Amino acid sequence: MAAQYADLIAAARQNGDYAAAGAYLSRLEALASRSQLSMETEAISAERRRLAVDWAAAVLRQQGPAAARSVLAEAVGAESAAALALPFARVQSLQAAVSTQPGMRRMELAITPRPEGEALVQRLYDALAATGVATVTLTSTQPPVLHIDIPFADGEELGRRQGTLASAIDPSDPEWAGLAALLRPQELSWDRIDDRWRLRDVYQETVSLADAREVYESQAQALEAAAAGVDPAHPLAAVLPDLLRAEADIWRALGDNQGARFMLTLYPQPGAALERTWAIAGASGGAIGGDPDAGAVSMSGQAAQYRLERFAWAAAGVWLAALALAAVAWWGFRRDA
Numbered sequence: 001m002a003a004q005y006a007d008l009i010a011a012a013r014q015n016g017d018y019a020a021a022g023a024y025l026s027r028l029e030a031l032a033s034r035s036q037l038s039m040e041t042e043a044i045s046a047e048r049r050r051l052a053v054d055w056a057a058a059v060l061r062q063q064g065p066a067a068a069r070s071v072l073a074e075a076v077g078a079e080s081a082a083a084l085a086l087p088f089a090r091v092q093s094l095q096a097a098v099s100t101q102p103g104m105r106r107m108e109l110a111i112t113p114r115p116e117g118e119a120l121v122q123r124l125y126d127a128l129a130a131t132g133v134a135t136v137t138l139t140s141t142q143p144p145v146l147h148i149d150i151p152f153a154d155g156e157e158l159g160r161r162q163g164t165l166a167s168a169i170d171p172s173d174p175e176w177a178g179l180a181a182l183l184r185p186q187e188l189s190w191d192r193i194d195d196r197w198r199l200r201d202v203y204q205e206t207v208s209l210a211d212a213r214e215v216y217e218s219q220a221q222a223l224e225a226a227a228a229g230v231d232p233a234h235p236l237a238a239v240l241p242d243l244l245r246a247e248a249d250i251w252r253a254l255g256d257n258q259g260a261r262f263m264l265t266l267y268p269q270p271g272a273a274l275e276r277t278w279a280i281a282g283a284s285g286g287a288i289g290g291d292p293d294a295g296a297v298s299m300s301g302q303a304a305q306y307r308l309e310r311f312a313w314a315a316a317g318v319w320l321a322a323l324a325l326a327a328v329a330w331w332g333f334r335r336d337a
Contacts, residue, residue, distance in 0.1 A: 155190035
């Protein structure tokens with residue numbers, strides 16, 4: 001009977017009917033379970049591996065590497081476990097919106113996780129929330145959005161709080177390299193300058209995603225090296241190199257699919273609010289409003305709040321002084337008369 005099923009599985013596999021081949025295999029396993037007899041002959045074991053390889057290859061072409069890995073894990077779990085114990089990307093994209101105004105910075109991170117990435121997102125939320133330096137919330141939407149509200153008095157405090165958040169990111173999770181780059185900018189200052197008659201908010205910041213792209217590229221290269229090193233005698237050698245190279249492409253795509261939009265709002269007095277925007281994209285490493293070659297964006301702005309009450313008091317003083325001079329002149333005139 002096992003030989004007959006082996007022939008049926010082989011015929012379905014060769015015709016590309018992997019569902020039928022899998023159904024034959026499941027039926028054979030059910031018969032073996034009911035009869036309590038082993039039907040795992042050498043022919044069946046060989047067909048099981050061939051089916052897994054061919055099926056995974058087809059799924060890889062049609063649905064991508066994550067689905068192909070699932071096929072291998074289900075069909076030949078023991079043989080695929082070691083070969084697939086590699087650092088695959090668990091996130092597909094990371095897009096940030098950063099808005100800053102005096103005293104508050106708000107970061108919104110739209111994260112697109114892969115199937116195995118949901119726990120990673122939750123772990124990031126837990127780590128950031130535990131720092132206590134910011135208000136952190138995580139939506140249950142798809143994709144999930146992480147909100148980080150960071151209060152600050154000046155640039156030094158903002159940098160310190162962001163550094164604490166960056167340090168809370170697990171270094172064994174390279175997917176968050178882009179977030180770490182946002183939290184640790186190349187330059188950050190926010191000064192409030194007292195010029196007696198006015199207060200000036202002066203802001204300067206430079207952010208680069210170039211280092212994050214290098215992290216993702218190093219992960220991709222590691223997978224490509226693993227693909228090149230697959231032993232031709234390995235049972236999964238017909239599909240494993242292509243699968244690993246496809247996973248390497250996922251890491252590179254993460255570098256392309258990261259980006260950030262920045263908005264600065266300042267409040268001059270008198271006058272309406274001032275807004276400036278910038279953006280940096282991972283696809284080319286370039287920036288809108290920045291240096292495309294460096295993959296960085298430099299942002300700056302300033303606004304003055306004039307102390308109108310001081311002007312009023314000064315004007316009142318001038319008026320009183322003028323009034324006093326006029327009074328002295330009048331009395332002088334009366335006396336002379």
